[in-house]
Amino acid sequence: MPISHFQSVSSPFAAQVYTALRKVPAGRVITYAALGRRIGCRSPRAIGQALRANPFAPQVPCHRVIASDLTPGGFQGKTAGPALARKLRLLASEGTHFENNRLTDPRRAIR
DNA sequence: TGTGGCGCGTAAT
DNA sequence: ATTACGCGCCACA
Known part of the structure; x- marks a missing residue:
């Protein structure tokens, strides 16, 4: 499904950005x-x-x-609070965890 | 650890 | 055309 099919892409x-992001695996x-x-x-x-005006959560993994x-x-759009909590929960469900507000396993990160 | 400046796409003026 | 702002980042102290 091409990114251009998403209505929310302005x-x-x-x-x-979305196209490149889709290549990042869970x-x-x-x-x-x-x-x-x-x-x-x-x-x-x-x-x-x-990424702020978030498209579809699962398809484009902005988390x-x-x-x-x-x-x-x-x-x-937020750097703290409930929104961030959801981001962390999504990541946790993929096995990506944060400890002390820091990525636990740096090897998971693409620099 | 804190501060300042830089980066560039977008929305507002 | 200009100004202002933003899920940041790097250099420097």
Whole structure:
């Protein structure tokens, strides 16, 4: 299912982000910067911005995108609270765990 | 650990 | 065309 089929994709840039993100398998996570790198974008904030207006949760795994220092980063526009809690729960269901607000197994991260 | 500046796509002005 | 803002990041102290 091509990304362009998603109604909630607002810009071509977002489509690139989602397409690249879909290649990150369950059980792994990628950095905002690394994800950006894959599509030739040098602004991690732009990546987060594209993920902000979250498309479909399972198809485009925006919960697999974390910060460069291996902290969780944000979810649905927020960096804390219930939203973030859901992100962590999704990750946990894939075997990706955080301890002390830090990725437990750094080998899961794509830098 | 804290602060400041940089990056660039998007929305608002 | 300009300004302002944002699920960040890196350098430097």
